[in-house]
Amino acid sequence: MTTLSDLPALETLYASAFPDEDLMPLVRRLLTEVPDIVSLVAESAVEGPTAHIAITPCLTEGPHHAALLGPLCVAPAHQRQGRGAALIRAGIERLDAERVKCLLVLGDPAYYGRLGFQPETRVAPPFPLPEEWRGAWQSLPIGTPAEPAAGTLRPPPPWMSAALWAP
Numbered sequence: 166m167t168t169l170s171d172l173p174a175l176e177t178l179y180a181s182a183f184p185d186e187d188l189m190p191l192v193r194r195l196l197t198e199v200p201d202i203v204s205l206v207a208e209s210a211v212e213g214p215t216a217h218i219a220i221t222p223c224l225t226e227g228p229h230h231a232a233l234l235g236p237l238c239v240a241p242a243h244q245r246q247g248r249g250a251a252l253i254r255a256g257i258e259r260l261d262a263e264r265v266k267c268l269l270v271l272g273d274p275a276y277y278g279r280l281g282f283q284p285e286t287r288v289a290p291p292f293p294l295p296e297e298w299r300g301a302w303q304s305l306p307i308g309t310p311a312e313p314a315a316g317t318l319r320p321p322p323p324w325m326s327a328a329l330w331a332p
Contacts, residue, residue, distance in 0.1 A: 171206065172196070174214045175238075182238045192236065194323035195219050201263075203232070203256050207239075207248045215240045216248040220256045221324065222265065225288055226316025232260055233320050234270040253280055261307050267314040268305045271298070271330070281305050287315040292330040 172193065179188050195202050199221055207216035216239040225231045234256070239249045260268060269288060270277055282303035290302055306313065 171214065175206075175217055178214050178217060178240055179236075179238050181240055188236045188238070191323055191329065192217075192219065195221060198323055199321050203259050205252050205255055207243075207252055209243075212240070215243040216252055218249070218252040218256055220260065220268070221320055222263075223269075223321070223324075224319040225267070225314045230263070230265045231267040231269060231288065231314050231318060232265045233318065233324065234268055235272065237272070249276075250280055257305070257307060264308070266307055268307055269318060270303050270305075271301050272303070274300050274303060277303050277305075287313050289317045290330055291318050291320060291325060292327045294330060295332060298332075 172189075175192060176189050179192065196204060196219075201222045203218075203220040205218050206214045209215050216237075218237045219235065221233045221235075223231045223233050234253065237249050237252070257268060267288065268282075269285060269290075270282060271290065271294070274282075274284070282305045284300055285302050285304040288304060294302055304314075
């Protein structure tokens with residue numbers, strides 16, 4: 166699990182992976198404000214953190230707990246080596262143990278589709294998405310829920326900025 170002492174290394178990692186986007190304010194808020202966040206790092210003995218994932222517990226209407234995957238960050242030199250997928254699988258194992266039944270993501274369907282994510286229509290994001298992003302809203306069932314999650318996703322405050330859900 167990631168701790169606040171990892172923030173300086175994560176700042177370097179996110180700056181290299183997302184030079185045109187500053188995700189660190191969100192990452193900082195998630196790590197400081199969300200007590201049950203799943204925050205995992207892949208490390209290299211030489212380079213330190215090479216990948217990071219955050220999975221935020223969320224509520225939906227209905228009986229199931231859900232979680233929101235993001236951000237996911239992999240250093241450019243380590244992309245396409247399975248590090249992100251390995252972190253997602255490790256996160257799913259934790260969610261299954263915590264009885265979370267649905268993992269949601271707003272991301273590239275080509276990437277997340279390889280991991281089993283499908284377009285999501287039963288759980289709405291907290292803010293309307295641009296039409297061109299509709300296919301990017303995806304989910305992955307975890308375990309065997311009696312009925313799928315449904316309603317509107319209710320993430321904690323760090324995710325409640327419309328700017329995070331728009332181009």
